[in-house]
Amino acid sequence: MQGHGQQGWAPAVVCHVGDYDSDLYVVAIRETDAPGSWSLSFTECRDGDDPQEIRLGMDTYCLVVDPGQATHYGGVRECELDGGRLRLTLSEEAAGSLGMPVDVTLALDLTPQQVDLLSRGLARVLTSGRAGPIPQRLRV
Secondary structure, three states, X not given: OOOHHHOOOOOOEEXXXXXXEOOOEEEEEEOOOOOOOOEEEEEOOOOOOOHHHHHOOOOEOEEEEEOOOEEEEOOEEEEEEEOOEEEXXXXXXXXXXXXXXXXXXXXXXXXXXXXXXXXXXXXXXXXXXXXXXXXXXXXX
């Protein structure tokens, strides 16, 4: 589908990042910290060896966009973080599932500590699970 990658939406600037590590590790970015604000969560693969997870294609990291809980397993082809911006290239399928463009560049209005937290979190999550969905280019 030509032009499909131009559809979808993501904010120009992200002003909040957070992580939590209970049953699963998650790092998330948000447009603002207001309720209902756009967010993208990256969740670590919990059990990449589980036969049911493998059969369902859930043996990798998970992306969730809110509001709406749009979910996709895997799908990040490239991820580059350089202090002031986060650039993601998603598969067509992931972009469609998440309602995002294929190529996304988000300006980061974050402190150096928050950028460091995001860097560590992305490295942890995007390398979890089976090898196939790990981004071809991962510079965090």
